[in-house]
Amino acid sequence: MGNGASSSNGGCCGGGAVSSGHGDPQGHLVESSLTNSTPDLHTSTNHGKLPDIAELTRPDASAAMDFCSSPRSSVSSGARGDTDDSDNYTLASAATTMSSSINLDKFSIIDSTLREGEQFATAYFDTAQKLEIARALDEFGVDYIELTSPAASPQSRADCEAICKMGLKAKILCHIRCNMDDARIAVQTGVDGVNVCIGTSSKLMEHSHGKDMAFIKAKAQEVIEYVKSKDIEIRFSGEDSFRSEFSDILQLYSLVDRLGVDRVGIADTVGGATPLEVFDKVEALRKVVSCDIETHFHNDTGCANANAFVALEAGATHIDTTVLGIGERNGITSLGGLMACLMSTDRRFILNKYNLEKLGCLEQLVAKIVSVEIPFNNFVLQKLD
Template sequence: MATTQRSEDYQKVSEEPHKNVIKNPYGPNPGDYLSNVTSFKIIESTLREGEQFANAFFTTEKKIEIAKALDDFGADYIEVTSPCASEQCRKDCEAICNLGLRAKILTHIKCDMEAAKIAVDTGVDGVDIVIGASKYLRQHPHGKDMSYIAKAAIDVIEFIKSKGIEIRFSSEDSFRSNIVDLLNIYKSVNKIGVTRVGIADTVGCANPRQVYELVKTLKSVVSCDIECHFHNDTGCAIANSYTALEAGAKLVDVSVLGIGERNGITPLGGFMARMIAADREYVLSKYKLHKLRNLESLVADAVEVNIPFNNPITGFCAFTHKAGVHAKAMLANPHTYEILNPSDFGLSRYIQFASRLTGWNAIKARVEQLNLDLTDDQIKNVTGKIKKLGDVRALNIDDVDSIIKNYHADVHTPQVKPANGPSIPDKDEVLLDSVKKPRID
């Protein structure tokens, strides 16, 4: 499905690099020893969590295309669907492992020995094992108590460790689990040497304050890295991911456009927007942000959705400025109404001047683009004409250009008033009158 295209009714503004400042007010506190905001990694889960999106069905060829695009973007890890899910999923997992990508390939399985054996045989670089720890998930999906969970986890972890690959142990539904149970099982798996432990906001119920407290507490009892997985049911996934890094987590699960179960998880693009505001140099050194738009278009087409108009970075309106006051300021200094630099993502900012909200500074810039000669007073006058028509109907670029060119012709062409007869009507008044009173043939 084709994604929405940016309208031509926007004026492209010359790029002006955002200057670095000595202290970034949007970054971590320099004295925060827990923070990994400037040293994080991403686990890209479009090919695992993303397959759980309602519209998703990825062929083997499409999975390989997406995996290569994620690797080219700079994903640290690529997580794929469990090879235990189906025979084709197993074959797909093997195919992706055999691509020779720079990114490490992970797969996600339940805490079960048979599943672990199947996963290891695919050639993955690491296995993510998960088991529900909350009372809801212990009661319904698997019906096991914490003693059983701990024993099963240790057996599976020791087997995977013996194969010399990475292993992550995660509790599912962590934020509705008993904190004592959680810490005890995390301490146990940490002792036997997991690569990392994970916490998962499986139902999207957590808020940033809860995230900070849990991650900080977990950090005090384990020596391994911490990974976090946040669902977006209540709209907190990006904020929770950033807060988790502040509290000491090292890795964040993301997916392209945030696709996943229900409302999905932390979106890759939105997370990049948050992180580049915090540490531009680190993000640009690791990830090819100019590849983001094509990557999102690839996945959007595969799952038959449009990229949302307000999507961070790549949305139709992401770097578009419309109000007169905004336009004036942006033309003078892009810092005034932008925290992100569109050129970092291979994009441009635009001033929308075809509307009744336009200001004379935006029209002046358009006059200059058209190589026309008008004084400031004349530009203010023609701006008034544009606003007048904009009060009657929606405008497009041709409307505005027509009004400007007609006005320019009028002021630069001597007008001869007939000695005895009506004056020649203003072209723009005729245009406006034709809108108000359509001609009936």
């Protein structure tokens, strides 16, 4: 890889076009029909049941099933040439309903380039680079910037404190383990909130911290009560929660919800979740907690962006991203990729909330620092007209 991002976007931050990729060969922005497209996310009527929580896993999904069956049969008959106008109207109406099913009024981006992104193979951010990336993320308009735990090293703590003093509009979070030492250090840095994490899958309970679910519940209560007493935000997340016993996750998250957390997090730590699984589990979680739901998807099977999108459809409110999707192994949900997906849902909302013209500069900055080229097939967004 060359040291530096490809510059075929036509110059950093130039012009009024928005592209998370390279556009056409002449450097023009590709005009797509994203606003009228809707992914077929519910093509199966057999989502399966989650263990021991059958009464929680499926809502009254008659409307969704109507969308799956009636429009699909209309398409089939259309292939035979006997579709009438009413069938086409039904299909269009269903598609419109599905595309507006995300409640973007509660949607927030938690960008983790300065935490998850630090685990990328060639990411070695010094303090000056962290400050530059944080400022660029803030100019783009992300709602939160997540940092590495200040308990990780003296330098991580100093960098966290420096970013907290920048006066950014974005809220500053740090990612910590579920223990009191980490929580106390985090609070002292001046962050706006902490993202608490502890392994909940059987593998992590055995090989990571060696504790059982009873210990996790007790420790979670101790940390949550302490952080809440300091009047800052707190998210509680089970690491590897998609491979955890999901009935345990629902019970644990119901407890921390009652304790007053701002968000619970559900993490596909190994990147093996499928969109239908994500929809089912987030939907089930939405039925048992009243707090916000944050999601974190790794991209090992290429599903991170799709998983983030369907999580929002199922009731999630916060999505973890990184610039260019960098992160551990092959990364997580891409900031640009998520923007491309959401432009098809509510173009006006996204254009008003985020400074998409800043995305190209942001991607070039991070690509240069981590010494990668921007992919030739990077996501392309629509024009700002």
